[in-house]
Amino acid sequence: MSIMAYQSVFRTELFKGHVALITGGGTGIGRCVAHELASLGAIVVVAARRREPLEQTRREITENGGQAHVELVNIRDEESVDTLIRNVVAKFGRLDLLVNNAGGQFLSPAENISVGGFRTVLELNAVGTWTVCRAAMLQWMKEHGGAIVNIVADYFNGFPLMVHTGAARAAVDNMTKTLCQEWGKFGIRINSVAPGTIISSGMQNYPPPVQQMITGGFHTENPSGRLGTEAEVSSAVVWLLSPGAAYVNGACLRVDGGSSLSKAAMIPHPDDIPIKAFLGYSNASRLGERDIPPAFGELLAQYAAKKTTSKL
Structure with missing residues (x-):
């Protein structure tokens, strides 16, 4: 095996022989998690709706000696999710690790969000995450155990300009705590990671004035004095999936530089x-x-x- 391009802080071959599924694995944080898990020996499956970014991530990983595979899925569609999990188990004979990273939202004042728009974001971020968790549990983890990490967000003080995703991410975090209690008996650990403002491809979704606000001053308005990186979120995800976090269950790990404790308002008061x-x-x-x-x-x-x- 060639030297891996991704330089993880964890030991080599930590996840050798493990199969990991990352939804939303073609871009941003999901892509970074896929790279890190592959660098640690996992067989990585990246899944999303669009094939092109998934194939690009797969090529990046395989060209550096890792194992990566692509599956298409619409997490809002139960049949599509069931097929995804069935394909993974059929191809690799197991599913040890699941990272629910797929999701989406749009920037808008609350009063401008229609009921349909609100419903769509909740269906994608909350119901979609639940659908994948449930399918993975029923088709593999109920009998064999496993580790799940759900990516949420820094919703703890509300989420101005994205009320829909704030509601959805809070729902996922509460769902995580509930499933920890119900599924622990199956040998399943499930936790969530709440990133703060992260320098990622997701920044492209914000209009230029918002990007300028973040880079112009908001980026220093937390105790760490800067924004976070994809790798810092990935490290938290990997740790929660690892044996080192064997007694961590139902937790929400904030990767936000302390911004949820002290930060500037995203909108002027x-x-x-x-x-x-x-x-x-x-x-x-x-x-x-x-x-x-x-x-x-x-x-x-x-x-x-x-x-x-x-x-x-």
Whole structure:
């Protein structure tokens, strides 16, 4: 075997003889995970709807001595997913590792998202992930065990401009915790990884003004002072799939540089006060200031005097 192009931090042949399925494996984070697992000896199957990026990933891996194969799938279609899992098991005789990375969304203020658009993203990201998990469990892992990692997102403080995917990713994370409890008896471990803002091909989906906002200043607005890389997400996925994480089940590993704890808002908040404050005291300028530093008392007075458009 030639020297692998991908330089993993994990030991060589960690997954030798294992079969790994990565949905959405032709681009971005999924492609990176496929490269790393192949570099560690796994037989990798990359699956998605479009053949061209899958074939490109397969060529990249095989040209560097790895084993990679392509399967087409529409994760929104149950029959397509069942066929995918059946093909993998028939070809390789097993399915040890599953990474649910396939998904999609679009950027939009919540009020502009139609019911149909909202439903489509939930069906793809949440129902699609469930469909693949269920098929893998029923067709192989229920009898033989396995490890699953679901890719979610940094939805923990809401997801402005992508309410649909925030709802879907939260659903997947909760589903992961539920399946951990129900499927542990089958020898199945299932965890999720929540990437923050990652430098990836997915950035092409954002319009130029958003790209400029991210690269112009937002990229430093977290404790690590930068954006993340595909390889950093992949390392987390690989660790969760590995024997080293044998006692990790139902967890959500945040790979976000601490951004979910402290970060800039993706959308600007108003400088005025659109939502009227409730102060309680009839004489807010005096009673409401008891034991409060003067500067904050001034704020209370401003809140009491503020006229807003809110009817609440």
